[in-house]
Amino acid sequence: MFNVTRKTRSLFFFLALGVTFYALIRLQPEGYKPPKRSFYIHDVNDGGEFVLHDDNLGIRMFAIVGSAWQSLSHQSVVTLCTQGNLDYMGNLPYLGSRWKGPMSIAIYVPGIDWDLTRMFVEHLNHCYPEMVSRTNYQLLPFPNSAPFSPKPDCRSSKQVLKEILSHRTAKHEEFIANDSYPYNIMRNVARDGVLTSFILMSDVDHVPNENIFDTLEDFIRQERILYGKKRAYVIPQYELNRTKGATIPRDKSELLELKRRNLSGTMYEEFFPQFQHCIKTKLWETINGTNESAEPGLAMQVNFSFSCEMTLVHKATDPYFDERFRGYGCDRFSQMLELYAAKFRFDVFTSLFFVHLGRKGLQDTKGHKPKKLAELRQNQKRMVTFIEDLNEKYQVNTCQMIGKDRAWMGVDVPWTVLHICPSITRPNQTQH
Incomplete structure (x- = not known):
C-alpha cells in the first residue's frame, strides 16, 4: 500500500479498475458470468487510499476515496457512474465541472499503464481538489509500486495527459490497440462503488x-x-x-x-x-x-x-x-x-x-x-x-416483444436483429 500524506488522503477519492492478468477476461468461456465482487467501500469518513480484496476473482483493487464522498453520498439520492481507460481521463475535469454530486469512476488500468495512470491521478488531486474530494476511483490490479511525487502541473488536463501518454512504448500502444475493452465489467465496478439509491450511468x-x-x-x-x-x-x-x-x-x-x-x-x-x-x-x-x-x-x-x-x-x-x-x-x-x-x-x-x-x-x-x-x-x-437467458429469467419471448413493438416505431429492423430473431420480418415482408 502506498504511503500517503494526510493532505492526499483528505483530498480525493479515486476509483479505477484494471483487470488482473488481463487474460482473465479475454479467456473466459462463452456465457461466463463472474461472481459478484466481494469488495465494497465502507467506513471511509475521512477518505484515503485503501487496498480491497476479492477472494472470488483473486484480485486486489486499489481505491482512492475523497474526503467528502461518503458524507455527500449519504446526503444525496443519485450518483454519477462512469468508466474509461487512461486515454479518456482528460475529460474528467469537464465532467466534474458540470456534475456537482458524488461520482464513482472505474478506470481500466492494465499493469503497463499503472505508473502513467498514477501520474494523472496526482495531476487531478493537485489541480482539481474539489472535484476529487467527492469522487470515488478504483485501480486494479494493485502492483505494489513504489510511490512517487510528480511535479505539480495545472496546465490543460488534455495537454498534461498527452505528455503522459507519450511515455508509452510501441509495444505498449500495440497492446492497448489490440485488446478488447471490458466495458460492462467496468460499468458494474463503478456501480459497486455507489451508496445512493439511484445512479446515472454515463461514458467519461x-x-x-x-x-x-x-x-x-x-x-x-x-x-x-x-x-x-x-x-x-x-x-x-x-x-x-x-x-x-x-x-x-x-x-x-x-x-x-x-x-x-x-x-x-x-x-x-x-x-x-x-x-x-x-x-x-x-x-x-x-x-x-x-x-x-x-x-x-x-x-x-x-x-x-x-x-x-x-x-x-x-x-x-x-x-x-x-x-x-x-x-x-x-x-x-x-x-x-x-x-x-x-x-x-x-x-x-x-x-x-x-x-x-x-x-x-x-x-x-x-x-x-x-x-x-x-x-x-x-x-x-x-x-x-x-436473449435466451432473458426469456428464461423473465418468462417472456423477447423477440416477439421486439417484433410487436418495432412496427410503429417507423424504423426498419437492423440486419443484426433479423439474425438474432429470425421470426421478425422487415416492414415490406410478409411472415409465412
Whole structure:
C-alpha cells in the first residue's frame, strides 16, 4: 500500500479498475458470468487510499476515496457512474465541472499503464481538489509500486495527459490497440462503488448540461413513488461540430441554437440513426416545458427500439450490465434489453442532455475498423444466448416483444436483429 500524506488522503477519492492478468477476461468461456465482487467501500469518513480484496476473482483493487464522498453520498439520492481507460481521463475535469454530486469512476488500468495512470491521478488531486474530494476511483490490479511525487502541473488536463501518454512504448500502444475493452465489467465496478439509491450511468467523454445534479435530486425526492416502480429515466445524447469551434452548451436553449447553426446534432445520426431513434429527439426539441400528457419534469414516454442506446437514471438495485459482452457492440444495450424484458417503463427528461466529446465533428463518420467489426460480430453471437437467458429469467419471448413493438416505431429492423430473431420480418415482408 502506498504511503500517503494526510493532505492526499483528505483530498480525493479515486476509483479505477484494471483487470488482473488481463487474460482473465479475454479467456473466459462463452456465457461466463463472474461472481459478484466481494469488495465494497465502507467506513471511509475521512477518505484515503485503501487496498480491497476479492477472494472470488483473486484480485486486489486499489481505491482512492475523497474526503467528502461518503458524507455527500449519504446526503444525496443519485450518483454519477462512469468508466474509461487512461486515454479518456482528460475529460474528467469537464465532467466534474458540470456534475456537482458524488461520482464513482472505474478506470481500466492494465499493469503497463499503472505508473502513467498514477501520474494523472496526482495531476487531478493537485489541480482539481474539489472535484476529487467527492469522487470515488478504483485501480486494479494493485502492483505494489513504489510511490512517487510528480511535479505539480495545472496546465490543460488534455495537454498534461498527452505528455503522459507519450511515455508509452510501441509495444505498449500495440497492446492497448489490440485488446478488447471490458466495458460492462467496468460499468458494474463503478456501480459497486455507489451508496445512493439511484445512479446515472454515463461514458467519461460525455458532458451534461449545467445544474443536472440539482435537477435530478429534486425530481427523485419529489417522486417518492418511483422507489417501488419499474421505471428508468432517459437523457438524450448529442454531439458537437468541434471543428467549427462549437462550445459545450449550458442548457437546452443553447443546445438548440447550436443545432440551428448546424453545430450540434443527435449522437451518431449520420451513420447509425437507430442509436437515438427511440427518444424521438425532433419531438423532444420542440418541448420547452413539461408535456401536458407527461409527469412534471418529463417530456414523454420513450418506446423501446432494438439497437437504441439510452443514457439512463434508475435505481441502484436494478439489473446490472451483462459481463459476457466484451469489446465493441451490444454492451450497453444489453442492460436496456433486460430492462425491457423486465417490463420497465422509459421516460425522457424535458431539459436534461449529454454532449459527446469523443468525435471531432458531425461528419466524422468513418467506417468501423476490422477490430471493431470482429468484436461486434462476436457480441452479436453472444446476444443470441443472452436473449435466451432473458426469456428464461423473465418468462417472456423477447423477440416477439421486439417484433410487436418495432412496427410503429417507423424504423426498419437492423440486419443484426433479423439474425438474432429470425421470426421478425422487415416492414415490406410478409411472415409465412
